[in-house]
Amino acid sequence: MAPKTIEVTIMGQSYTIKGDADEEYIRTLARTVDSRMKELFEKNPAINPFKAAIIVSINLADQLFQCRKQNDNTNQFLDKKVDALSNLLKF
Secondary structure, three states: OOOEEEEEEEOOEEEEEEEOOOHHHHHHHHHHHHHHHHHHHHHOOOOOHHHHHHHHHHHHHHHHHHHHHHHHHHHHHHHHHHHHHHHHHOO
């Protein structure tokens, strides 16, 4: 399947995104970035757009890492529970 080309707008700028992901998913990602950028500019209107993009990127990366950590912790917890249950079922 050929990559799709999708136009999105972030902070009033149009960007062409090419990818295999669902169009609505890509638009949701773009809306999230746009929303975070606008939120940052509301708090600090004089911020340099490049600096704002870096700050938003770091914040989103932090969220990603926190979710991965939580997922890893959940998987470890479940692995321990499965092992405990498995040991109980052994004769």
